[in-house]
Amino acid sequence: MPGDSLPDDEASRLMYALLESSETEFKQAVEAIIAAQDTRFIPVFIELFRANQLSLIGDIDFRIPIDALEFLSGQPLGNDWPAWIEWYGKTDLIPPSGFTSWKGQLLGRIDPGFSDFL
Numbered sequence: 856m857p858g859d860s861l862p863d864d865e866a867s868r869l870m871y872a873l874l875e876s877s878e879t880e881f882k883q884a885v886e887a888i889i890a891a892q893d894t895r896f897i898p899v900f901i902e903l904f905r906a907n908q909l910s911l912i913g914d915i916d917f918r919i920p921i922d923a924l925e926f927l928s929g930q931p932l933g934n935d936w937p938a939w940i941e942w943y944g945k946t947d948l949i950p951p952s953g954f955t956s957w958k959g960q961l962l963g964r965i966d967p968g969f970s971d972f973l
Contacts, residue, residue: 860891866951885923898950900924901939911964
């Protein structure tokens with residue numbers, strides 16, 4: 856059943872695996888999230904999609920976060936990041952526990968001050 860089917864500790868582990876892993880581990884984390892149909896990861900994948908556009912994450916195929924977003928959300932928005940943000944803003948989806956700190960680490964790659972701020 857879609858929703859928040861992963862335990863919080865596993866969701867946190869997978870969220871950080873998406874940020875700090877090799878391409879193989881990244882793909883394995885995505886596969887686990889998809890298999891669980893955990894919609895809490897929609898905002899995570901939106902952030903990863905944008906981070907990939909800004910070259911903040913390693914050599915990850917740009918389609919992976921988009922494909923995950925489309926699967927989890929059922930929305931065919933493709934690589935239109937503003938459309939994803941607009942769509943997400945109209946939902947009541949809640950990200951995994953620890954998302955704000957995770958996002959701080961991601962944005963800290965632009966400026967370390969973001970890590971402290973978030």
